[in-house]
Amino acid sequence: MEIKSRREEFERQGYIFCKDFFSKDEIDNLWENIKLSDIEENTFRWDQNRLQFHTHFLNRNHKIRDLIAQSKVVDLLSQIVGANIWVRFDQAISKDPGASMMPWHQDNGYTRLKHTYYQVWIPLTKMTLENGGLLVQSDNYSANQKILPHKYVDGFFVCEKPPNKSLFIEAKPGDIAIFSSLLLHCTTPNTSNESRWSYVVECLPLNCFDPLVEPPYFVMARDGKPYSKFVRFFPQRLNPINVLKYGWFKLKNVWYCWLRPVVRHILKIQS
Structure with a gap:
């Protein structure tokens, strides 16, 4: 699959969005393997259990690893992250009816990492304004975006300077978004009668370190090609x-x- 360069677009707005990136079979297989991976094994619950984070599927399921580290994903990510990429974290996120808004934040506001990392956001269900979909900052983003002040409010880290303008990412299964950890974003309340699900993979170039992550480390790409192996070390760790x-x-x-x-x-x- 030939991937058109999106680097300039990403640097200008802090994210890219690609429609129909995955086939229906690919999304069905991803969804099925998430369900087969003991979805409750590593789960964190917020907002009276209506917002749930189910984690670490790459460690447990080789079919999910194969999908995430396939050529077309690596080709797209390499334009933005670089040729050598590892995964710091992955999670499936469910937002049930009645869940509240997840406030405006940068992901660095939660992790406290001092460098940019990259979110690969894959909707598993349709995303709407009514069911807890994704809003992103649409003004004043720059490639030199800084980590902004956050405060802890009711279980969430909330950016003290929310954006003046925002854009809703209307997405469906098969689409993909990649955005910077420094991009301000939030999710809307789920006022619908259905749960919404997404799968998120957080990536870093191999020249960046994350002290929060324990080995082994999943390296998805080397030299711009799929790698899909776990390693105990990489240079920045030492x-x-x-x-x-x-x-x-x-x-x-x-x-x-x-x-x-x-x-x-x-x-x-x-x-």
């Missing part, structure tokens, strides 16, 4: 500069994310 960058972590995180891997790596070389 870089001491990252310890300084994320000095706000507790000492045990520093040990786990840097010192312990270095010690193990040295012992492996000597053995």
Whole structure:
């Protein structure tokens, strides 16, 4: 599948949206394998259980890995993220009837990461204004967007400077959106009678580190080609500069994310 370059569009608005990117069979298979992966095993619930985050499917299901790391996905992502890509997190999100608005935020407001990462957003059901669909900032975005102040309100991190203008992403199964973690976005209340579902994969270039993520790491692309393998190490994990960058972590995180891997790596070389 030939992918038209979307890099300039992404840098201008902080996201791209592609209609009919996946076939019906691909979405049906994704949905089925999410359901087969013990969907309740890793679940976080907010908003009186009406907003649910079901996580870590890539670790448990090779068919989902194959779909996410296939050539057309890598071709599209490589234009935006770069040629070498790993996945920090994946989750299926359900928003049930009666769920409230998820307020305006940047994803960095939750993770506290100091660099941009990238959301691959795949609707599993139709997304509407009534059922909790996605709104994104449509003004004042730039490629040099900064992390904005957030405050904690009723279980959510809320940006203190919401956008003046927004755009609703009207989407259906088969579509895909990719947006920057620094792009302001929110989801509307679900005032409908049906749950809405999406599947989200969060990606980073291999030259970026995330101290929140434990090994093994799923590398979806190398040199712009599908890779789809788990690794224990990559160079930025062993870089001491990252310890300084994320000095706000507790000492045990520093040990786990840097010192312990270095010690193990040295012992492996000597053995």
